[in-house]
Amino acid sequence: MHSCSVNPSDTYMSRGVYGKVEGKETVGIGFEGAGEVIQVSKDLDPSLVGKKVALSNNYGIPGYEGTWRQYIHVKKELLMFYPDEADYDLMSYSYVNPLTVCCFQFLIEKHGYKA
Secondary structure, eight states: OOOOOOOOOHHHHHHHSSSOTTTTTTOOOSSSSEEEOOOOOOSSSSSGGGEEEEEEOTTTTTOOOOOSSOOOOOGGGEEEEEOOTOOOHHHHHHHHHHHHHHHHHHHHHHTTOOO
16 A cells, blocks of 8 residues: 545544444454555466556455555455556545545436535
């Protein structure tokens, strides 16, 4: 991980008032971030190593670790690949909030909501 965003949900989770996972005493914090692929499993294309990626790691997904860490293990399906010139800080918050905005926009248009 090169960069991680800080969302309100992260601060709540750090205080134990959001995202409690049953059966776990502690869990990591952080739902999204950006970094570089440093290793892949033997069934994946080794050319993925070195690629810049953004990722989301939701506490509801089995194996949740939180993105506030130096290294993280996630499935390829949770990665968004970026070009080499992409900025890690900008990439780190490109996953959760933009998708939320897209969903809001869809619902606004679908139901004809007005401000």
